[in-house]
């Protein structure tokens with residue numbers, strides 16, 4: 001292979017170069033063959049090709065790759081990749097197009113209809129990839145990306161988990177009561193498996209570790225931070241996600257009074273209840289918390305259940 005590479009690079013004819021561009025173009029299979037994509041598969045470097053044929057655009061023209069672009073010639077496509085545009089101008093155009101859509105994200109499909117100045121290739125060609133371009137423009141990397149916080153992803157997963165009474169399947173994230181789509185999980189965590197792993201990791205963390213994480217995440221609001229540090233979690237009414245998961249798992253996602261669960265009764269809503277009410281000094285700790293269905297919980301009011 002090494003020999004072949006050297007041989008092609010040093011002694012290749014123009015025809016060999018053109019054949020190589022065409023070969024890689026078929027492999028890549030995109031509307032426009034960018035240098036970056038080419039270099040992943042090409043045996044002759046794009047640098048050599050540019051030197052030999054006087055530029056990447058010329059090389060594509062010589063290879064007559066314009067034919068396959070329905071109605072558009074290479075040069076017209078390339079005009080959209082306009083070299084005269086500065087990085088700043090391209091990024092500004094990206095933001096403007098996203099604004100037109102009233103979003104903080106734009107897809108490669110959407111840029112086609114929302115920009116006269118640039119195409120997806122312009123961005124990919126200039127910044128290396130579509131998401132790198134979006135990042136530089138200060139846009140979101142996915143339609144879901146920052147719409148939810150990490151904690152909201154976990155909260156929602158726990159809701160669905162509770163609803164199913166077991167670890168949910170990805171498709172179930174598309175159904176009630178999930179508020180976040182399957183693809184959002186996949187794009188946020190890389191895959192459903194990774195999302196579940198991250199969730200379990202988070203749930204397994206000790207409370208003080210969770211605490212620490214939360215404190216570092218609210219550094220923007222120093223007053224809030226001080227409040228959080230000064231009140232230990234067992235003296236707060238709020239039941240942290242990890243603790244909630246532990247209680248639900250311990251109680252098998254069922255009401256410990258009547259045994260109903262959302263998995264068997266869709267109307268069933270599970271609450272985490274303070275056994276000794278918080279208002280009467282009950283702590284927010286594992287031993288003072290129990291899983292109750294809405295009915296049993298509301299029936300209970302503030303009376304002690306033991």
Ligand SMILES: [Zn+2]
Nearest residue numbers: 255258293296
């Ligand atoms: Zn019940």
